[in-house]
Amino acid sequence: MDVSHLFKKRNNLPFELYEIDLFNATDDELLGISKQMGLALSLDEMKMIKDYFKNKRRLPTDIELQALGQAWSEHCCYKSSKYPLKQFIYDIAREKIVAREDAGVVEFDDGHYYVAALESHNHPSAVEPYGGAATGIGGIVRDVVCMGAQPVVFIDPLFFGPLEYPYKRLPKGVKHPRYLLRGVVSGIRDYGNRIGIPTACGQVYFHEKYVGNCLVNVGCIGIVKKDKLVHSRAKAPGNIYVYVGGKTGRDGIHGVTFASAELTEESEESSISAVQLGDPITKEPLIHATLECNEKGLLEGLKDFGGGGLSCVSGELAYEAGYGAEIHLDNVPLKEENMAPWEIWVSESQERMMFLVNEENLDKVLHICKKWDVFATPVGRVIKEPVIRTFYKGEKILEMDISFQVGGPVYDSCKRPYTTPKKKIVDEDFEMPDLNEILLKLLSSPNIACKGWVIRQYDHEVRGNTIIKPLQGKIGGESHGDATVIKPLEDSYKGLAITSDINPSFTEIDPYLGACSAVDEVCRNLVAVGARPDSLTDCLNFGNPEKPERMGEFYEACRGLR
Incomplete structure (x- = not known):
């Protein structure tokens, strides 16, 4: 739809500035303005903006609409996820949380806090895997630094389609999982290694549901003096x-x-x-x-x-x-x-x-x-x-x-209705297979096989504070450890144990039990290295919240985390 007639250039300025005539725009034209300007705002949101500027008795400028498009995005204001997060997550052990801002802050010892952040860079990595993953690392380290903390370790849980996925079955515009995996790992490697922070914890998981949208989650943990x-x-x-x-x-x-x-x-x-x-x-x-x-x-x-x-x-x-x-x-x-x-x-x-x-x-x-x-x-x-x-x-x-x-707007279950997903558990009868053959297949599965070829690209020993490393065992026969242990302070022997765990196949069957399973696995892996579980940080990657079934999966996962 052509909406150019609604853009009025302000004259006598040494730069370009447009006023947008929302007042005379039809509903279709309001959506056309949102699309043409890249705002990704709904019709109701455009009407809210129209009413606001009517009360101000003036037309909005292009920069004002752009500012609202950014601030009202799901990414910035959590308009669909904030309500269930407050309902299920934010009250958990509230007394232990020192701050919940760009990163979460929790007490480490009498003189220090540790700072943790975890976020996704999925869409950028699906379009340009190297740059998308690299800037994911660049963004998460800033989230920790802006709390005044020195970054000490990176985390990278990654999820892709099957490596052997047939090219002929790829949807139009989608890159092959092998290409995405190589680009993402290279981006994390090059950025993390160059700024001298170890990437010492993460996971790589393959599933057909990630073919159209890989998940690139990146995390960072830092340490800061309490008075700083x-x-x-x-x-x-x-x-x-x-x-x-x-x-x-x-x-x-x-x-x-x-x-x-x-x-x-x-x-x-x-x-x-x-x-x-x-x-x-x-x-x-x-x-x-x-x-x-x-x-x-x-x-x-x-x-x-x-x-x-x-x-x-x-x-x-x-x-x-x-x-x-x-x-x-x-x-x-x-x-x-x-x-x-x-x-x-x-x-x-x-x-x-x-x-x-x-x-x-x-x-x-x-x-x-x-x-x-x-x-x-x-x-x-x-x-x-x-x-x-x-x-x-x-x-x-x-x-x-x-x-x-x-x-920004906040949408509750009335504005973002959801349907509870039906459990997909099916008990099937099957003949007992050759267990020796099944064991070999399991060990050769990309989800179980050693990821040393990824881990060894990251400098997980830079700064000299990685005590228990991501690969453990005899030299030449190492495999994944349950958790990594970092010594964040030079003059203290107190350590931080870190692990990243989720089984997407479980959450696919039942988002509630899958989330419960993730917490259970995290705690077991921390205990396995002698650590006491102290805090959890999540990075919840879900589909379009305007679809009730997707929103229902999100509610169930939040309930499981609680």
């Missing part, structure tokens, strides 16, 4: 936003809306620009500069540029503290010329952090960044009024209530 924990929120009006790290480009635009939609046969061509470009050589000094600024007590708040880019990071830091923000795009360093303001605002270019700094500490922070050869510049300020405003070349181009932009 920093939060992802502002402390007071007047805090200065300091942009730190790599330049902003057109890579990664619409990354969160792409990640929140279903993959199609056109995704490879239409969404390749949504895959970010990682740069581990820039990341390492960025980590050092960030941790040094935090160690010296110069940061009031800290958050990484993740999904939604500058749009989300600036809004979320202020929103979580009940304040607002004013941002100036003129100081943002760009990779290329003639970027539109909305592109600067929502780009997900990698290797960027946002510091919140008091004015008296600004020069000290800029000096530390310069010492580490990391770009840093002030781009805005926290304000008392709960509004977010954006300026470019002297013009105000965005102004919204911060609660409207960042708060």
Whole structure:
């Protein structure tokens, strides 16, 4: 549908800015605007935006609609999953959880917390496996660093279609599992090895249901002194936003809306620009500069540029503290010329952090960044009024209530109805096979056979703190251990045991019992190395929440985790 007549270019500006006439748009045209702009918003959500701007008595600009598309995505606001997560998960051992922000924080010893995060990078890896997996590692390490923690280990549970899957049966636009596996492992290897953090725990699983959508889950664990924990929120009006790290480009635009939609046969061509470009050589000094600024007590708040880019990071830091923000795009360093303001605002270019700094500490922070050869510049300020405003070349181009932009919709079971999946357990009669033959088949199965060819590509001993390694046994005959043990502190013999476990075949039969089984297996593997289970982090990968049967599977899995 052609909706170009609804885009009105604002005249007499030294850059392109459009106002979008939502008021005169039909329902079909509202959906057409969402599709043309890559917002991935539903008709009801577009109507909510239309009503909001009617109350403001003005038309929205393109940058305002783009900001809402990012902030209201499943990836950023958890609009479909937040309700069941609160119902089943968030109250578990709440008293032990120090913080639940970009990463979870739990006590390690009298003087330290450990910080854990786990997330997926599925869609980017399905389109461009090397870059998608590499930037998954790059993103998860930032989530740990932005709590003020030193990363100590990576985790990578990976799920692909069968390696022997016939090419003729591949759906159009889908890459072969062998190609995806090689690219993903190479991306994790190259990024993790280059920034000097061991990848010491994970799993690789093959199942036909992953042919159309591989799952690339990446995790990171870090350690931080209790008095150096920093939060992802502002402390007071007047805090200065300091942009730190790599330049902003057109890579990664619409990354969160792409990640929140279903993959199609056109995704490879239409969404390749949504895959970010990682740069581990820039990341390492960025980590050092960030941790040094935090160690010296110069940061009031800290958050990484993740999904939604500058749009989300600036809004979320202020929103979580009940304040607002004013941002100036003129100081943002760009990779290329003639970027539109909305592109600067929502780009997900990698290797960027946002510091919140008091004015008296600004020069000290800029000096530390310069010492580490990391770009840093002030781009805005926290304000008392709960509004977010954006300026470019002297013009105000965005102004919204911060609660409207960042708060986003939340859908309960009325808005996202679900049906409880029927159990697929079938007792079948069969003749007893030759058990010797069956044993050989089991041992040769890719899901059971040794994954040493993957594990050995990762430097799981860098930093010298991997005590129990991922491969154990006699030299030349090693196999997978139950869990890895990391010694995170130089002056302490207290360790962290880490394991990653799930059997997708169980959750396929029964999501509830499959989730219960995952928790059971994790606990057994930790106990097997002498550890006491202390915390769990999940990374729940499910299908389209608008489909009741998919939503039902999600509810059942959450219930099982509880």
